[in-house]
Amino acid sequence: MRTPEVQQRIESRLLSALRQAGLRLTLQRRAICRFLAQSEDHPTAQDIYRALKPQYPSLSLATVYxxxxxxxxxxxxxxxxxxxxxxxHYDADISPHINLACIRCHRVVDFPLPDVARLEDVVRQASGYRILGARMVYYGLCPECQQALNQEAQPTAAASE
Amino acid sequence: MRTPEVQQRIESRLLSALRQAGLRLTLQRRAICRFLAQSEDHPTAQDIYRALKPQYPSLSLATVYxxxxxxxxxxxxxxxxxxxxxxxHYDADISPHINLACIRCHRVVDFPLPDVARLEDVVRQASGYRILGARMVYYGLCPECQQALNQEAQPTAAASE
DNA sequence: TCCAAACTTAGAAGCATTCCAAATAAGAGA
DNA sequence: TCTCTTATTTGGAATGCTTCTAAGTTTGGA
Structure with missing residues (x-):
């Protein structure tokens, strides 16, 4: 669960980014930013559209995109x-953190990341990039899928239980 | 430039993965694995299809996918x-390395990654994931795009040169 | 060599994403 | 507050990536 303070901080950051770019803060954009700040998982454009459509009936999918x-x-x-x-999928949390991506069930869960400030400095200086955000992706099998794969391999042993 | 030894290692790993999964090593699959092992950038399915079509005229895009x-x-x-x-885009290099993704020109370049073995162990133990590969993504602006943005901001100063 | 299963192929179908022109609303200035 | 300019929204059509399907082909084992 994302705390209200964190939600508020993310929402403010998103709105500031739009404002500083000279873009208008329309009702729709505010709603989308609020939704992104609140959602713990990583919503798709469709997810956002479906979630906001009831409250904003005129909302268009094109606007979400x-x-x-x-x-x-x-x-x-x-x-x-x-x-x-x-x-x-979209992620409003751009602070360095780990995404654990299961190659079987396709779920992507977050994982707190130990300090990488030093690493970031090394990359910044060597590459010349202006770094805006970071994300570590580990690909693998989540515990549930490991279990499911084991059961598929030996179905009789599990079925005779 | 990927060295021939690295190419060979990657190609072998891809073929082994298919073989161990009980999948057949067809001519098309071999060609796709070889191409993936050779390409330095991150090709799309279309890229692979277009590159191999001349040599394998019967190749279908569906097979690539x-x-x-x-x-x-x-x-x-x-x-x-x-x-x-x-x-x-697809990347056959699953060893931990950094992808630098420019949010303006959309190029994704590789960057060698200092040791993350310890970090990986922490994540593995705490999450229960079976980790198969890792990738660090930094989002930012590449040097060329930083320069381009600066010129867009002050077009007259640059034009009067 | 023969067979069953896996694979490839071409094209159709599905769906995410983008494009477009007309209607609307935001924000600056009077 | 009112007006005006311009960015934005909207819905639907268009684009293009990806998946699906059925038929033909190939693989690897017996």
Whole structure:
């Protein structure tokens, strides 16, 4: 559960990014930023659209894509492509943290990341990049999928229980 | 430039992964694995298809997708979604390394990663994941795009040169 | 050599994402 | 507060990546 303080901080950061880029803070953009700040998982454009449509009946899917695109271009939001489903997922938490991506069930869960400040400095100086955000991705099998794979391999032993 | 030894190692690893999974090593799959092992950048399915079509005229795009999907499911290849263009990119180098993703020009370049073995152990033990590969993603602006943005901001100063 | 299962192929279908033109709303200035 | 300019929203069409399907082909074992 993301604490209200964290939500508030993320929402403010997203709105600031839009404002500083000279973009207008429309009702729709505010709603999308608020939703991104609140959601713990990594929603797709469709997820956001479906969640906000009831409260904002005029909302268009194109607007969701436009806003997400603007936020990604500003570096305020990350676009994730590890999920096996074809839709892009978005993450408003751009602080260095680990994403654990299961290659079987395609879930992507967060994991706190120990200090990487030094690493970031090394990369910044050697590459010349202006670094806006970071993300460590480990690909693997989550505990549930490891168990499921074991049961698939020996189905009789488990079934005779 | 990827050294021939590295190419060979990657190609062998991909073929082994397919073999160990009980999948057949067809001519097409061998060609796709070889191409993945050789390409330094992060090709899309289309890139692979176009590159191999001349030499394998019967090759189908569906086969490319099937093979890539199999390799991703086996954890032998990573699917990247940071590129802003809509197609998924694939990376056969699953050793821990940094991807520098420019949010403006969408290029994704590799960067060698200092030792993260300790970090990986911490994550493995705390999460229960079976970790198959890792990738650090820094989002930011590459040197060229920083320069381009500066010129856009002060076009007259540069033009009066 | 023969067979069953796995694989490839081409094209159709599905769906995420982008594009477009008309309608609307934000924000600056009077 | 009112007006105006311009960015933005909207819905639907278009694009293009990816998946699906059925038929033909190939693989590897017996």
């Amino acid at each position: 436009n806003t997400l695109d603007a936020l990604v271009r500003l570096g305020a939001v990350h676009r994730l492509g590890e999920a096996g489903d074809d839709a892009a | 099937n093979t890539l999907d199999a390799l991703v499911r086996l954890g032998a290849v990573h699917r990247l979604g940071e590129a802003g263009d809509d197609a998924a």
